[in-house]
Amino acid sequence: xxxxxxxxxxxxxxxxxxxxxxxxxxxxxxxxxxxxxxxxxxxxx
Amino acid sequence: xxxxxxxxxxxxxxxxxxxxxxxxxxxxxxxxxxxxxxxxxxxxxxxxxxxxxxxxxxxxxxxxxxxxxxxxxxxxxxxxxxxxxxxxxxxxxxxxxxxxxxxxxxxxxxxxxxxxxxxxxxxxxxxxxxxxxxxxxxxxxxxxxxxxxxxxxxxxxxxxxxxxxxxxxxxxxxxxxxxxxxxxxxxxxxxxxxxxxxxxxxxxxxxxxxxxxxxxxxxxxxxxxxxxxxxxxxxxxxxxxxxxxxxxxxxxxxxxxxxxxxxxxxxxxxxxxxxxxxxxxxxxxxxxxxxxxxxxxxxxxxxxxxxxxxxxxxxxxxxxxxxxxxxxxxxxxxxxxxxxxxxxxxxxxxxxxxxxxxxxxxxxxxxxxxxxxxxxxxxxxxxxxxxxxxxxxxxxxxxxxxxxxxxxxxxxxxxxxxxxxxxxxxxxxxxxxxxxxxxxxx
Numbered sequence: 001x002x003x004x005x006x007x008x009x010x011x012x013x014x015x016x017x018x019x020x021x022x023x024x025x026x027x028x029x030x031x032x033x034x035x036x037x038x039x040x041x042x043x044x045x
Numbered sequence: 046x047x048x049x050x051x052x053x054x055x056x057x058x059x060x061x062x063x064x065x066x067x068x069x070x071x072x073x074x075x076x077x078x079x080x081x082x083x084x085x086x087x088x089x090x091x092x093x094x095x096x097x098x099x100x101x102x103x104x105x106x107x108x109x110x111x112x113x114x115x116x117x118x119x120x121x122x123x124x125x126x127x128x129x130x131x132x133x134x135x136x137x138x139x140x141x142x143x144x145x146x147x148x149x150x151x152x153x154x155x156x157x158x159x160x161x162x163x164x165x166x167x168x169x170x171x172x173x174x175x176x177x178x179x180x181x182x183x184x185x186x187x188x189x190x191x192x193x194x195x196x197x198x199x200x201x202x203x204x205x206x207x208x209x210x211x212x213x214x215x216x217x218x219x220x221x222x223x224x225x226x227x228x229x230x231x232x233x234x235x236x237x238x239x240x241x242x243x244x245x246x247x248x249x250x251x252x253x254x255x256x257x258x259x260x261x262x263x264x265x266x267x268x269x270x271x272x273x274x275x276x277x278x279x280x281x282x283x284x285x286x287x288x289x290x291x292x293x294x295x296x297x298x299x300x301x302x303x304x305x306x307x308x309x310x311x312x313x314x315x316x317x318x319x320x321x322x323x324x325x326x327x328x329x330x331x332x333x334x335x336x337x338x339x340x341x342x343x344x345x346x347x348x349x350x351x352x353x354x355x356x357x358x359x360x361x362x363x364x365x366x367x368x369x370x371x372x373x374x375x376x377x378x379x380x381x382x383x384x385x386x387x388x389x390x391x392x393x394x395x396x397x398x399x400x401x402x403x404x405x406x407x408x409x410x411x412x413x414x415x416x417x418x419x420x421x422x423x424x425x426x427x428x429x430x431x432x433x434x435x436x437x438x439x440x441x442x443x444x445x446x447x448x449x450x451x452x453x454x455x456x457x458x459x460x461x462x463x464x465x466x467x468x469x470x471x472x473x474x475x476x477x478x479x480x481x482x483x484x485x486x487x
Contacts, residue, residue, distance in 0.1 A: 028135050029134055029135040029137060029139075029181075029240070029241040029242075029243055030238065030239070030240050030241070031046065031183070031205070031237075031238075031240075031241065032046075032236055032237065032238055032239075033046050033047065033048070033207050033227065033229065033236075033237040033239065034046075034047045034048070034051075034229055034233060034236060034237065035047060035048035035050065035207060035208065035209045035228050035229055035231075036048075036050040036209050036229075036231040036232070037047065037050070037051050037074065037231075037232065037233045038050055038051065038052065038053055038054040038074075038232070
């Protein structure tokens with residue numbers, strides 16, 4: 001059992017920064033953007 | 046979202062059918078953007094082409110926000126549209142600000158009811174107000190490129206700046222003082238897709254060093270060079286008989302003073318991006334013909350075209366274009382060539398519009414009739430039937446003088462490629478080849 005405690009601690013300290021990051025970090029923001037949709041010539045037909 | 050110039054291609058139109066037709070298209074664009082679920086659109090000078098009242102009407106029909114922090118009532122100085130909107134997406138509070146380019150004042154002054162304030166007068170207070178209450182600030186700007194760079198230099202807390210197209214191509218995001226600047230090409234040919242991994246510290250991760258480090262390094266080198274030169278005496282005296290050496294020395298002295306001035310300049314609101322953690326991926330999605338048309342939007346587009354055509358159908362009295370007589374005048378002397386022309390698509394150009402229900406659309410007519418260009422397209426609804434189709438005079442010029450005195454008034458024999466390309470542009474004929482296709486004309 002003694003080896004389990006260091007392993008658990010190792011896993012915790014490995015995961016902790018990621019947990020911190022998850023709280024201060026936002027994934028998955030996608031911005032679709034455009035400009036000058038009319039442009040300078042107009043399509044026809 | 047859209048940075049602006051959504052509704053119109055120009056900042057002004059002649060009154061009458063011209064403006065009424067483009068208003069139909071503009072209204073249709075608003076409906077389309079409602080369907081597509083847009084969140085915000087910036088107001089540019091072109092969006093005001095049909096007047097403030099029209100834009101207000103369209104804004105009332107829009108499910109998205111029309112934004113401008115600096116388009117204000119002339120008398121009261123109050124914003125005529127919301128300066129900003131705050132959206133919540135991906136657990137972030139995102140403030141979106143609209144900024145109208147100062148070029149709008151050229152046309153607003155004629156009316157006198159509104160004006161565009163300089164960004165320096167409105168952005169500082171607005172950014173100070175929004176920074177504490179938002180995780181990310183986006184600016185939709187129709188200012189010019191130089192002003193947008195100044196804005197970026199001043200505000201490290203405007204995180205994304207989407208600008209109207211100052212350059213004729215997609216611009217991959219560049220970061221100036223923690224502001225990511227991006228734009229797409231015109232006419233909706235591309236859709237920008239910016240995927241952001243945002244760290245709430247609000248600083249972009251950048252690999253480049255701040256520019257002043259480069260100036261400092263250059264100054265260190267020049268200081269060393271001048272110290273070495275002066276260690277042997279006064280270079281002005283040592284090199285007085287060697288003009289090339291003297292010029293080189295003086296050039297170093299001048300550059301030293303320039304760099305000292307740059308480095309001594311008061312610190313700007315520059316952001317140290319060396320420790321930034323926010324990242325982005327910017328792509329441009331091409332409007333590929335293989336992409337299947339959305340049926341709802343497709344129906345909307347067809348209705349717009351029908352409405353535009355119906356408006357144009359109310360013709361005014363016919364007008365004769367000076368100098369143009371129609372191809373029938375040419376046939377009497379050039380029977381063989383005219384017969385060949387009659388077998389070409391040019392001779393049926395008007396009919397192709399009829400078949401598509403667009404024969405009253407002034408955006409299409411200039412390339413399907415004779416004597417009309419995009420500059421005077423408003424006259425295209427009033428020309429006589431003799432000038433329908435791409436006739437002889439489209440390529441060879443007005444024939445009236447030549448028809449009366451053929452020996453004296455010569456006409457252009459072969460049109461330059463530039464004439465053909467006015468209509469056979471990439472947009473309408475991406476397979477056009479002048480050398481090859483000229484042989485098909487007659």
